[in-house]
Amino acid sequence: MVLVTSTCLDEAILKDVHIVKHSVEHHVKVILNKYKVQEKENFKKWLIKAVTLIDLTTLSGDDTRSNVTRLCVKAAKPLQEHGNKIKTAAVCVYPNRVYDAYETLKHMKLNNEINIASVATGFPSGLYPLCSRLQEISFAISKGANEIDVVLDRSLVLGGKWDMLYNEVLEMRNACGKAHLKVILGVGELGTYENVYMASMVSMLAGADFIKTSTGKEAVNATLPVGLVMCRAIQDYYQMKGRKVGLKPAGGIKTARDAVNWLVLVKSQLGDEWLTPKLFRIGASSLLGVIEKELES
Numbered sequence: 487m488v489l490v491t492s493t494c495l496d497e498a499i500l501k502d503v504h505i506v507k508h509s510v511e512h513h514v515k516v517i518l519n520k521y522k523v524q525e526k527e528n529f530k531k532w533l534i535k536a537v538t539l540i541d542l543t544t545l546s547g548d549d550t551r552s553n554v555t556r557l558c559v560k561a562a563k564p565l566q567e568h569g570n571k572i573k574t575a576a577v578c579v580y581p582n583r584v585y586d587a588y589e590t591l592k593h594m595k596l597n598n599e600i601n602i603a604s605v606a607t608g609f610p611s612g613l614y615p616l617c618s619r620l621q622e623i624s625f626a627i628s629k630g631a632n633e634i635d636v637v638l639d640r641s642l643v644l645g646g647k648w649d650m651l652y653n654e655v656l657e658m659r660n661a662c663g664k665a666h667l668k669v670i671l672g673v674g675e676l677g678t679y680e681n682v683y684m685a686s687m688v689s690m691l692a693g694a695d696f697i698k699t700s701t702g703k704e705a706v707n708a709t710l711p712v713g714l715v716m717c718r719a720i721q722d723y724y725q726m727k728g729r730k731v732g733l734k735p736a737g738g739i740k741t742a743r744d745a746v747n748w749l750v751l752v753k754s755q756l757g758d759e760w761l762t763p764k765l766f767r768i769g770a771s772s773l774l775g776v777i778e779k780e781l782e783s
C-alpha cells in the first residue's frame with residue numbers, strides 16, 4: 487500500500503479556490519451561444535459521436551442476466567443504420583451483473599472493444615466500511631470488469647477531510663490495479679462549487695483516470711455549470727502534472743440537446759482531443775433511445 491504524505495496534497499490545498507457561482511453559470515451560457523452555429527450544422531454528426539461516448543448503463547434493483555444481455559447487444563449495435571461500425575464505449579452495471587456482461591461480450595467476441603464498467607464501493611452512498619468497499623472492487627474485477635466507478639464518501643468532502651479522502655481514493659486506486667478508476671463525486675450533495683473543484687483535484691491527485699459527476703441517484707445530478715468547474719480542475723491538473731484525466735457526466739442526461747451541450751462544453755474547455763472514449767464518457771440509461779429517435783426524424 488502506498489503511504490500518503492501531506493505534500494501530496496499541498497499543491498491542491500494551497501491553491502486559493504474561490505468560485506463565483508453566478509460567473510460559472512453565466513460562462514456556460516456564453517459557451518453554448520458561441521457554438522450555436524457549429525452545433526446547428528453538425529447536430530446529427532455530434533449525436534452519432536455522442537453514441538460512441540456512452541457508458542450504456544443499467545443500475546436498477548431488478549436488473550437480471552437477460553436485461554444485461556440485451557444491454558450488451560444494444561451496446562454492440564446501438565444504431566441499426568450504422569451496422570457494426572459504431573459501438574458504445576462501455577456498458578455499466580452493478581457488480582453482481584458484471585459476469586453476465588462479460589460472458590455476453592465474450593460470446594460476441596467484443597470484450598476487447600466494449601469496456602465493462604462496474605459501479606462499486608457501496609454505490610450509490612459510499613457509506614460502507616472501506617474494507618468492504620475495496621473487496622467490491624476486487625470482486626467486480628475478478629468477474630470481468632475493466633473499469634470501476636467508485637463513489638466518494640461525501641461526508642469527507644463536506645467536512646474538509648481532504649487527507650482522508652485522498653487516502654481512501656488512493657486505496658481504491660491500488661485495488662483497481664490495471665482497471666480504469668472513475669471517481670464519482672456525487673456533485674449534487676457537495677454543497678458548493680469549491681467542494682466540487684477540491685474533490686475533483688484530490689481524486690485526480692490520488693490517481694483517478696476519470697472524474698464522474700454523479701451516481702444518477704442523487705436529487706441533482708449532472709449539470710453543465712458543475713461540468714465547467716470539473717473541466718477547469720482537469721485543465722489545472724493537466725498543467726500541474728502533465729496527465730490527462732477524463733470526464734464522465736452521468737445522471738439525468740436524457741435528451742439529444744443535453745448530449746450535444748456536454749460535447750460543446752468539453753470541446754470548448756478541453757479541446758477536441760478530449761472528445762474520445764479515452765477521455766470523455768456520458769453515463770446514461772435512456773439517452774441512446776432518444777438519440778436513435780432524433781436521428782430517424
Ligand SMILES: O=C[C@H](O)COP(=O)(O)O
Pocket residue numbers: 543545578700701702703736737738739769770771772773
Ligand atoms: O452512471 C450512470 C447513471 O446512473 C445513469 O443515470 P440515468 O439513469 O439518469 O441516465
